[in-house]
Amino acid sequence: MSKVRTLETPAGPAVLKRTGRTTLAISVLPDGTLELTAPLDSEESSIREKVGKRTKWIERQRKAFADMNATRMPRRYVTGATHRYLGKQYRLKILAGERGSVLLKGVYFHVVSTSGSQDEIRGLLDAWFREKARQQFTRRLGGWRPWCQRNQLPEPKLVLRRMPKRWGSAGRNGRIALNPELIHAPSACIDYVIAHEICHLKHPDHSPAFFRLLSAMVPGWEAIKLRLERFQA
Numbered sequence: 001m002s003k004v005r006t007l008e009t010p011a012g013p014a015v016l017k018r019t020g021r022t023t024l025a026i027s028v029l030p031d032g033t034l035e036l037t038a039p040l041d042s043e044e045s046s047i048r049e050k051v052g053k054r055t056k057w058i059e060r061q062r063k064a065f066a067d068m069n070a071t072r073m074p075r076r077y078v079t080g081a082t083h084r085y086l087g088k089q090y091r092l093k094i095l096a097g098e099r100g101s102v103l104l105k106g107v108y109f110h111v112v113s114t115s116g117s118q119d120e121i122r123g124l125l126d127a128w129f130r131e132k133a134r135q136q137f138t139r140r141l142g143g144w145r146p147w148c149q150r151n152q153l154p155e156p157k158l159v160l161r162r163m164p165k166r167w168g169s170a171g172r173n174g175r176i177a178l179n180p181e182l183i184h185a186p187s188a189c190i191d192y193v194i195a196h197e198i199c200h201l202k203h204p205d206h207s208p209a210f211f212r213l214l215s216a217m218v219p220g221w222e223a224i225k226l227r228l229e230r231f232q233a
Helices: 044-052 055-070 118-142 146-148 179-186 187-202 208-217 221-229
Strands: 004-009 012-018 025-028 034-039 082-085 088-096 101-105 106-114 157-160 168-170 176-179
Touching: 004 034, 025 055, 034 044, 034 088, 034 168, 055 187, 082 101, 082 118, 101 118, 101 179, 118 176, 118 179, 118 187, 146 187, 168 187, 168 221, 176 187, 187 208, 187 221, 208 221
Parallel strands: 012 034, 088 106, 157 176
Antiparallel strands: 004 012, 025 034, 082 088, 101 106, 168 176
């Protein structure tokens, strides 16, 4: 894949990537960023023209994401506040104690705090979620090892990495980076992201072959992807 650069288009600045794919892929990210994945030999004038024909669609996507972001409530770290784990909502119960801890029991997160400060509670919950992300993602990723062996692909290895605009990425060496924030999403969404990245071990770009493989691995993945895009942690 060639170096990523910025391209001015009729829909504004876009992140342009070039790969071995045969057609132009146009994506709008949740923050409104326009991302283009183009064939290696495509002319920039042709790319701009194709983007120009999709400006109305791009505007609709940006508006939909803007509407969702406008209604997104900031996380709170007080008794009664709700937080999601694997797509389900749980309420916080803040307790005083000499040692900080987090326990999920029934429909509550029991958080023992030494100070009662929101910063401490946030830190305790973040550490709990990160550890659960490592456990969940490792287990789910491990289920793909036999498939990777049969297809002579590197063994998938988990890396937790916060990515502001992505849920995951894949390296040729088998490293699968997953955003720990994904632990808040429903299980089906987690499995979709993992399958998406596993497919990239065989097809690094978003070629037709990649999407054929993804469709075979995750039938109906488009609906799951839409669910993930609309998900609010």
